[in-house]
Amino acid sequence: MSHAAGNDVTQQAPEDIIGDPLESFSAQMDSFGxxxxxxxDDYENFIDELVRKVIELPPERRFTHSHEIVEEQVSEEFGxxxxxxxxxxxxxxxxxxxxxxxxxxxxxxxxxRGIYFDREPDTRLVLAALVQSxxxxxxxxxxxxxxxxxxxxxxxxxxxxxxRLMYTARNPDESTIEDIAMDVSRSHYYFGxxxxxxxxxxxNPDNRPSSEVIQExxxxxxxxxxxxxxxxxxxxxELAHLTEREFRTRxxxxxxxxxxxxxxxxxxxxxxI
Numbered sequence: 001m002s003h004a005a006g007n008d009v010t011q012q013a014p015e016d017i018i019g020d021p022l023e024s025f026s027a028q029m030d031s032f033g034x035x036x037x038x039x040x041d042d043y044e045n046f047i048d049e050l051v052r053k054v055i056e057l058p059p060e061r062r063f064t065h066s067h068e069i070v071e072e073q074v075s076e077e078f079g080x081x082x083x084x085x086x087x088x089x090x091x092x093x094x095x096x097x098x099x100x101x102x103x104x105x106x107x108x109x110x111x112x113r114g115i116y117f118d119r120e121p122d123t124r125l126v127l128a129a130l131v132q133s134x135x136x137x138x139x140x141x142x143x144x145x146x147x148x149x150x151x152x153x154x155x156x157x158x159x160x161x162x163x164r165l166m167y168t169a170r171n172p173d174e175s176t177i178e179d180i181a182m183d184v185s186r187s188h189y190y191f192g193x194x195x196x197x198x199x200x201x202x203x204n205p206d207n208r209p210s211s212e213v214i215q216e217x218x219x220x221x222x223x224x225x226x227x228x229x230x231x232x233x234x235x236x237x238e239l240a241h242l243t244e245r246e247f248r249t250r251x252x253x254x255x256x257x258x259x260x261x262x263x264x265x266x267x268x269x270x271x272x273i
Contacts, residue, residue, distance in 0.1 A: 046073060047166070054163040059182075059206060063190035066156040066163065100162075104135045107165075108228060115225045121239055125221025126180040126214075130165060132224050133184055134158045137191055157191035178210050181217040215241065222247070223255045233259060 050073055054066045111127045118124060137158040141151060164183045168175035185205035192202075205213045222240035225231060226247075231239075237247035248259055 049073065051163045051166045051170070054160060055167050057160075059186050060190070062163075062183075063157045063160040063187050064153055064193075066159045067152050070159065100138055100158075101135060104131050107131050108224070112225050112229050115229060115239070116231055116235065122177050122214075122218060123180075125218050125225065125239060126177055126184060127165075127168075127221075128224045128228075129184045129217045129221040130161050130180055132220075133187055134161045134165075137161075137187070140191075154191060157187045161187050178214060181214045182206075182210060184217050184220075185213045219247075219251045220255070223251050223257055226252065227255070227257045 050069060053069045053073075054062060057066060057069075108128060108131045111124050111131065115121055115124055137154070141154050141158075144151075144154075161183060164175065164180060168180065182205060189202065189204055219240045219242065222236050222242075225239060226233070226236035233244055233248060236252075237244045240247050240251060242251065252259060
């Protein structure tokens with residue numbers, strides 16, 4: 001790509017490139033809200049109440065029983081889920097999953113947009129881990145032919161993460177890096193617990209030092225950044241707070257991400273954005 005004025009990062013201030021990592025998410029949720037508000041008396045209040053109730057659940061229920069909150073609110077609003085489905089047939093499982101995949105793709109792109117320049121990238125990394133985890137769970141649920149009870153419980157993991165994302169977008173000063181990282185780790189723990197024995201799962205993150213959990217999620221976010229942008233191996237290891245060798249031989253290997261060479265400077269990156 002040529003260094004056109006609109007794409008040449010050397011002609012833009014880093015803060016212009018970094019931007020708000022959740023800007024696209026807020027815009028897409030507003031668009032989705034305007035669509036389904038046709039069948040809701042008060043869509044904003046419905047979502048606000050849902051997010052508040054899910055976030056207020058203790059972790060052991062947030063990622064295992066948040067689907068019950070949705071069911072309760074839908075019942076209060078429409079009587080039954082069947083009534084909602086009849087009024088808004090587009091809101092079925094497959095359509096919703098496809099819609100969320102499209103949103104996740106845009107959010108991830110926006111979250112990672114400033115990853116090369118951001119001097120304090122941890123928020124972007126944990127958000128990237130959250131978005132990627134949500135997508136992973138939704139895909140796994142769609143691909144897995146499991147019992148209805150297990151399937152419903154499994155949906156609580158991506159739902160809990162989605163509510164954390166919405167809460168963060170609406171209350172950016174009230175969700176810390178630790179809050180987001182802990183929820184990412186919890187979601188994996190409880191999602192695994194829904195369909196496997198405890199012996200097959202890692203330790204409960206709430207029984208581990210939060211600094212250890214944050215580092216683990218940071219590494220995951222750095223791997224996602226490396227896989228989805230053109231950052232160099234050196235920048236990836238810097239994001240992960242690891243040596244290049246550790247990042248290459250442990251983190252990238254764990255996530256099955258092939259090693260490649262990336263741009264070493266902002267000038268190199270300009271051709272790749």
